[in-house]
Amino acid sequence: MIKESSVPSSIVRATQFFEFFKGIADASRDGESVRLAPVLIQPMAADDVATAVAQVVVGAPVSGIVEVGGPQQFRLNDFVLQGLRAHHDRRVVVADPAAGYFGVEVDERTLVPGKDALLGETNFETWLLRSTAVAFR
Template sequence: MKIVVIGGTGLIGSKLVAGLDGQGHEVVAASPSSGVDTLTGAGLAEVLDGASVVVDVSNSPSFEDAAVLEFFRTSTRNLLDAEAAAGVGHHVALSVVGTGRWPESGYFRAKAAQEEIIRTAGIPFSIVRATQFFEFVGSIAGVGTVGNEVRLSPVLVQPMAGADVAAALGRVAVGAPLDGVVEIAGPEVFRLDDFVRDGLAARHDPREVVADPDAGYFGAPLEERTLVPGDGALLGTTGFADWLKEN
């Protein structure tokens, strides 16, 4: 089975490609560096020729509200149009837990728009909503840093290892289309400030993490459980402490 991974050279995409290749599938990692640009449509017809499944793990190069919305709208429409022309039978998209219930976030509004385009395109689909990745602990700290303090809202998070995200995507990709949404998350629930505090401590980072209910998250306020999945989420197996030891 030919599977094309859009964004196949990135953090999640590269792990997904390796996993599917190890299972014996014909896997193609597609990205601008390989001549495939979903924003312009360049290279899509060629790379999708003969593909049964497309997995889209691409992300916007800019998180500014208008830019990220334009990216997901344009790239998703171009990709789905090319899939329809190529006869692709399953579109898999990586999304984010909390999509649809956090309109204050421009990024989450853009992901909601992407999901709606997928639902109405007419191609069998599966949307995989993941929680935050362990690998993002440094960037989360960076956004909240003021001087030597990291100010973060003490909301709940259930982050997961990138390898577990890729493994879940791989299982969905080789299965029947869900025509719906599945949530995936890590095995442990943290307060956001504790998650980052543990991550910085493991790196001997001297910054002090302060729980601040007014801090928001990437510039937007959110409720305590906005970023955690509902009942029935599929859970990864990698704990944060084990991941920190290995990384």
């Protein structure tokens, strides 16, 4: 409805947030393991999403979609594994091409933004260091 409206607007579409790695693992649990498709993902910090939304809000409407993503691409299974290990979660992560993503079939590039996406600045390693410092105080 927004795209078809004559009202000037901008829609921000963000990739998955770093903050959701554990939720992805929990939703993909298969017994004692986590099954994830080894597709590309380009997650970003929630703070970077907020910054991107603020930039779009103060700019002129684009009458379309602005994609935002993180500065790095990972395989989904590797991204979740890194997050789990940093938080001392020892679940086994299995790369399973048939696993999908929250029950939806995905291909190699479903979870990454387009080539013209705005990219956040925070890399996953920096975010993990900050998140583990907070988690283990």
